[in-house]
Amino acid sequence: MFLDSLAMIALAYIFGFLYYGLYRNISARVHGRFGPSLAQSFFDSIKLFLKENSTNFGWMFYAGPIIMMIGAITTLLFIPYLNGSEHLVGLSQYGNLILVLYLMVLEPLGNAMGIGSNGNPFGVMGITRGLTRLIGLELPFYIAAIGLMIANHSADIGVIMTNQSEGYNAFTHPLLFIGAFISFLGFMGKSPFDVVGAPQEVYSGPATEFSGKFFAIALSQSAIFSFAKLLLMVNLFLGGAQSLVELVAKTFVLFLVAVLVGNVYARFTTAQSVEFLVRVPTGIALVGLLFV
Amino acid sequence: MPENTQEGFIDQQKVLDNEEYSIKNTQSIIQKAVDWFRARSMFVLAYGTGCGAIEMPPIFTSRYDIERLGVVGVATPRQADILIVSGYCSYKTLKRVIRSYEQMNEPKYVIGLGSCTINGGMYWDSYNTIKKLDEYLPVDMYINGCMPRPEALIEGFVKLQDNIRNAKSEAGYIQYRENNAFYRANQEKIFGKNTTPTFEENFAGMNQ
Numbered sequence A: 001m002f003l004d005s006l007a008m009i010a011l012a013y014i015f016g017f018l019y020y021g022l023y024r025n026i027s028a029r030v031h032g033r034f035g036p037s038l039a040q041s042f043f044d045s046i047k048l049f050l051k052e053n054s055t056n057f058g059w060m061f062y063a064g065p066i067i068m069m070i071g072a073i074t075t076l077l078f079i080p081y082l083n084g085s086e087h088l089v090g091l092s093q094y095g096n097l098i099l100v101l102y103l104m105v106l107e108p109l110g111n112a113m114g115i116g117s118n119g120n121p122f123g124v125m126g127i128t129r130g131l132t133r134l135i136g137l138e139l140p141f142y143i144a145a146i147g148l149m150i151a152n153h154s155a156d157i158g159v160i161m162t163n164q165s166e167g168y169n170a171f172t173h174p175l176l177f178i179g180a181f182i183s184f185l186g187f188m189g190k191s192p193f194d195v196v197g198a199p200q201e202v203y204s205g206p207a208t209e210f211s212g213k214f215f216a217i218a219l220s221q222s223a224i225f226s227f228a229k230l231l232l233m234v235n236l237f238l239g240g241a242q243s244l245v246e247l248v249a250k251t252f253v254l255f256l257v258a259v260l261v262g263n264v265y266a267r268f269t270t271a272q273s274v275e276f277l278v279r280v281p282t283g284i285a286l287v288g289l290l291f292v
Numbered sequence B: 001m002p003e004n005t006q007e008g009f010i011d012q013q014k015v016l017d018n019e020e021y022s023i024k025n026t027q028s029i030i031q032k033a034v035d036w037f038r039a040r041s042m043f044v045l046a047y048g049t050g051c052g053a054i055e056m057p058p059i060f061t062s063r064y065d066i067e068r069l070g071v072v073g074v075a076t077p078r079q080a081d082i083l084i085v086s087g088y089c090s091y092k093t094l095k096r097v098i099r100s101y102e103q104m105n106e107p108k109y110v111i112g113l114g115s116c117t118i119n120g121g122m123y124w125d126s127y128n129t130i131k132k133l134d135e136y137l138p139v140d141m142y143i144n145g146c147m148p149r150p151e152a153l154i155e156g157f158v159k160l161q162d163n164i165r166n167a168k169s170e171a172g173y174i175q176y177r178e179n180n181a182f183y184r185a186n187q188e189k190i191f192g193k194n195t196t197p198t199f200e201e202n203f204a205g206m207n208q
């Protein structure tokens, strides 16, 4: 199980960074540029690991990125990669969807803890925006998850995944899917819901004070965490995957939609995004819940 | 006060370009790999001090697209590797530039953009701008011209990457550490005792 979990983390790390490289590349093409090489994000993270650290705000500051990393890895380990396979399952037989939803909140909380102790105003603004937005993001996602749990009489992600052999949940429960998908776009942190690190407003946002190795940890965890979120969406709504190739194909499609939406839409303000998330996707998911 | 001379431009350029003067570091394989990554990924803190600043934004646009080379802009000195000082520095600005430089984490490099950073340029007899940036901060790469075109800036980046990758010259931050007394003495000539904290004071703060 140990090797299995390690393989899961390594795969998420590699795919997370490759997808991030793709994101930069696709955005560059949308702008009419060539963009960096696919592996650019790897280079960045390795270079950051090789930099020295010269700021000190006490141990709470350093604990922040580590808690974020732990949040990302534990979330990942409770989501099985493949449908009906014995490999790449991690700890998923010991946990369920409720636990995963709970662990997903650990990342912003760890972030808030690290930033609270450095006192940088841009960081504090960023994380306040992030936590406010989180309220809007969680509502539709939780409602969709509750709908799926009722429909499948189970909170086990593996069961929800295997029950989709006749048709994907995305088609049998379309309203739940739309609600969860809009919230997923927000979870990915791209436009129009990118109030947290909006460069023109709060500079680097929460990451402003992070430097060197701790910034590298924060970047790696966000790569792993975004792959975990893609994985969760594929498992819950797109029937999981039988093989790694299928998994890559499905996560890639989801990712591509998120990137393209992000490139087309302008940014909401914090109040707008919460209002939008509470009204539209939550409303859609609630109507979907009635049909379950 | 630095002297108002127009010399220095040719000499400093020669020192940077001349093989004889350049330090030939022998890199181990690990050091080579480390340097390769450092050259391949550069986070830039662009400090728009003078009119040359207007030539910096275009390099990120689709026409010049410097992201191809792994160069991206960052908003905070904590994450930056490169500090671009774009043009003349008034005494007031210089202090902010030094503060930003000292907040950056090593390894860090400085690019001096425009003639003003080399020898004062057209502000050579101004009463409130510095003449040679190299006396206050260690400059790794000069880009001459008034104002240099974005192509020149890109070439400067390519040359700096080459320098870092092959360890062609001693990095400026090492000089700044080793010859700190020289740089501080020059800074104090302008600011008096009102300069940024010394290394010792910084480290005393860190160990609390």
Ligand code: SF4
Pocket: B050, B051, B052, B086, B087, B088, B113, B114, B115, B116, B117, B121, B122, B123, B145, B146, B147, B148
């Ligand atoms: S070199 Fe020329 S363009 Fe650049 S800051 Fe000096 S005067 Fe302005």
